[in-house]
Amino acid sequence: MSWLSYSASEYGRVAVMFGGESAEREVSLNSGKAVLSALQRQGVDAFEFDPAKKPITELLTEKTDRVVIMLHGRGGEDGTLQGALELLKIPYTGSGVLGSALCMDKIHTKQIWQCLNLPTAKYQIADKSYFEAGSCGVIMRQLGDEVMVKPAREGSSIGMARVTSAAQLEAAIQDAFKYDNQVLLEQYIEGAEFTVSILQGQSLPSIRMSTPHTFYDYSAKYQDNTTQYFCPSGLDSEKEAELATLSTRAFRSLSARGWGRVDIMQDKLGQFYLLEANTVPGMTQKSLVPKAAKQAGLDFDELCMAILATSMPEATADKVDWR
Structure with missing residues (x-):
């Protein structure tokens, strides 16, 4: 690269x-x-x-x-x-104004991916202005036995929950409303979780995360030492290429550019499902982009210089090519 x-x-x-x-x-x-x-x-x-x-x-x-x-x-x-x-x-x-706004909004992200026939889990939207607690049973039946609850415009898994009953769903939605007036309700995909970092329009090696937590939450990301990261992720070359192509296309479809990260689930049949895109991922010692960059041959200082280079005009060439 x-x-x-x-x-x-x-x-x-x-x-x-x-x-x-x-x-x-x-x-x-x-x-x-x-x-x-x-x-x-x-x-x-x-x-x-x-x-x-x-x-x-x-x-x-x-x-x-x-x-x-x-x-x-x-x-x-x-x-x-x-x-x-x-x-x-x-x-x-x-990313610019549009790409940043779209990637931050999980609901609009899902709608764009859905329109482009990119694989993403079934979902519904809970809006604080007209949400009815009595609808939770119907939502559970439509989305499956397990549902992820996500504030539409928060990061780092803040306000998120994984639920298995209508009562849990109602409580999780009410908690998520503390962070946003709109909440994404998403079918839970059972399987492996991956992330693909994007740098100057190119995908870095994928990372697979494994945590004993209910899901890859804030604590698993930043506080708990039990989370395991695998890079190489364990995918064969064909699946790695498929994941790289899917992630790059998903990122560009949101008018994102420069650098960022796309999160993906893989079900037990090997099908990938897009979760979300991040335009300013973490750059801490536990963060994922530096781990992927290291696998690609970039140390932390070199990675930071490559990110800085995305402020130059030449780095915007990939901003709308989503095909």
């Missing part, structure tokens, strides 16, 4: 934006600090910028040439920050 690269001086003064005010602030702080250190080790004139502590217009005062976005969740991954940076005319890493 080959990656766009530039000398450190070509990037100018770089703000690494992390922290913020979303529910994923703690993860963002860890990601941002790690990326900032890596860029500085590579000679980039990089500095930290936490939008929870100062207005974004101070980027102009700081004479910022570009921004590395390491804000996870709302206010950083949903298109709002990207729109603000467009108005300020400051280049930034990763």
